[in-house]
Amino acid sequence: MRFERSPLGVGVVGLGYWGPNLLRGLMELPDVEVRYICDLDQERLSTLGRRCPSATATDRYEELLGDPQLAAIVIATPVFTHFELAAASLQADKHTFVEKPFAPSTAQASELIGLAEARDLRLMCGQTFLYSPPVREVKRLIDTDELGDIFFVSSSRVNLGLHQRDVSVIWDLGPHDFSILLHWLEEMPESITAVGRDSIVPGIHDVAFMTMQFPSGILANVELSWLAPSKLRRTAIVGSNKMVVYEDGTAEPVRVFDRGVEYRDPETFGEYQLSYRSGDIRSPMIPSTEPLVTELAEFVRLIRTRETSADLELARHVVMLVEAAESSLAGGGVPVAVATGASTQAPIAA
Numbered sequence: 001m002r003f004e005r006s007p008l009g010v011g012v013v014g015l016g017y018w019g020p021n022l023l024r025g026l027m028e029l030p031d032v033e034v035r036y037i038c039d040l041d042q043e044r045l046s047t048l049g050r051r052c053p054s055a056t057a058t059d060r061y062e063e064l065l066g067d068p069q070l071a072a073i074v075i076a077t078p079v080f081t082h083f084e085l086a087a088a089s090l091q092a093d094k095h096t097f098v099e100k101p102f103a104p105s106t107a108q109a110s111e112l113i114g115l116a117e118a119r120d121l122r123l124m125c126g127q128t129f130l131y132s133p134p135v136r137e138v139k140r141l142i143d144t145d146e147l148g149d150i151f152f153v154s155s156s157r158v159n160l161g162l163h164q165r166d167v168s169v170i171w172d173l174g175p176h177d178f179s180i181l182l183h184w185l186e187e188m189p190e191s192i193t194a195v196g197r198d199s200i201v202p203g204i205h206d207v208a209f210m211t212m213q214f215p216s217g218i219l220a221n222v223e224l225s226w227l228a229p230s231k232l233r234r235t236a237i238v239g240s241n242k243m244v245v246y247e248d249g250t251a252e253p254v255r256v257f258d259r260g261v262e263y264r265d266p267e268t269f270g271e272y273q274l275s276y277r278s279g280d281i282r283s284p285m286i287p288s289t290e291p292l293v294t295e296l297a298e299f300v301r302l303i304r305t306r307e308t309s310a311d312l313e314l315a316r317h318v319v320m321l322v323e324a325a326e327s328s329l330a331g332g333g334v335p336v337a338v339a340t341g342a343s344t345q346a347p348i349a350a
């Protein structure tokens with residue numbers, strides 16, 4: 001006898017720029033039936049309704065919450081609605097996937113985790129880059145010690161991109177780099193500094209330069225901008241053995257450079273020696289799986305197996321980093337302790 005599993009009923013909320021991608025990804029999964037699409041905008045509802053005619057199109061979120069047949073809700077609305085919508089979804093006993101950044105504050109992120117635990121529901125945050133094959137390959141290179149001790153990481157994520165109306169470039173693009181760094185390095189920075197500028201829209205920073213100090217000594221620098229002549233998503237990881245350049249969206253997204261400099265202790269005072277190594281450049285084979293589909297398949301797997309997402313705490317830490325970076329930005333670039341959100345600089349005595 002064969003036992004057929006009924007498909008998982010899912011509703012997608014928020015059909016702006018990113019929601020349609022999630023909708024497409026869900027429609028590709030064999031185990032899922034998209035039962036609702038929801039947006040406040042009627043035009044988006046009718047456009048996306050044509051792509052997914054079997055789903056009920058509604059501007060009333062309560063309709064999804066009230067349907068006992070609906071198992072899960074996927075949320076892709078603006079950042080400052082994430083907590084309210086995700087909390088309501090969990091309170092209505094729906095498994096919940098919420099886009100990055102997890103919540104508008106660390107306290108709210110913790111509250112969502114608590115709600116999911118208390119109601120035994122699966123909760124996941126859409127940190128797409130954690131499912132990106134090049135990011136995973138770099139993680140493998142770090143974990144297998146091929147790079148040696150990591151000295152520093154330097155990253156640029158710039159584009160002539162969509163200006164968000166309600167949040168800074170740190171809330172918008174920062175979660176990508178923060179999640180990647182926490183995943184690779186498995187440690188939280190002690191402190192962060194951020195400077196930036198609201199070049200176009202007053203009060204909305206469209207460029208930010210951030211520096212993080214990790215307890216192990218690793219230094220990371222991240223440049224974010226919606227104002228750049230061309231799109232660049234490039235990270236260099238410099239280790240004691242090798243160096244890596246990860247450049248998303250290129251033909252060779254990961255290149256491993258067998259390059260470095262060795263320092264030999266001076267035999268006599270002032271006579272230290274440096275030896276330079278410049279070996280092969282290798283470009284590992286990277287699978288071509290789509291991160292978004294892998295990520296949604298993971299959400300479905302968690303629901304089916306009742307496992308807890310391994311990256312929820314990471315998602316909460318990402319929000320903590322965004323808050324600390326915003327606090328540094330507001331203070332004109334003072335170093336901010338990530339754990340407390342307070343400046344690490346003693347006030348200058350009068």
Ligand SMILES: NC(=O)c1ccc[n+]([C@@H]2O[C@H](COP(=O)([O-])OP(=O)(O)OC[C@H]3O[C@@H](n4cnc5c(N)ncnc54)[C@H](O)[C@@H]3O)[C@@H](O)[C@H]2O)c1
Nearest residue numbers: 014015016017018019039040041076077078079099100128
């Ligand atoms: N994972 C990724 O790579 C990635 C990429 C882009 C955006 N995002 C995230 O996706 C989310 C959405 O970003 P976006 O750029 O698509 O925003 P957007 O402004 O283009 O779209 C948001 C949509 O949500 C709708 N909406 C707002 N409040 C709603 C409510 N209460 N009920 C129903 N619909 C509502 C709006 O009408 C709009 O259509 C953000 O959290 C963003 O950070 C993630």
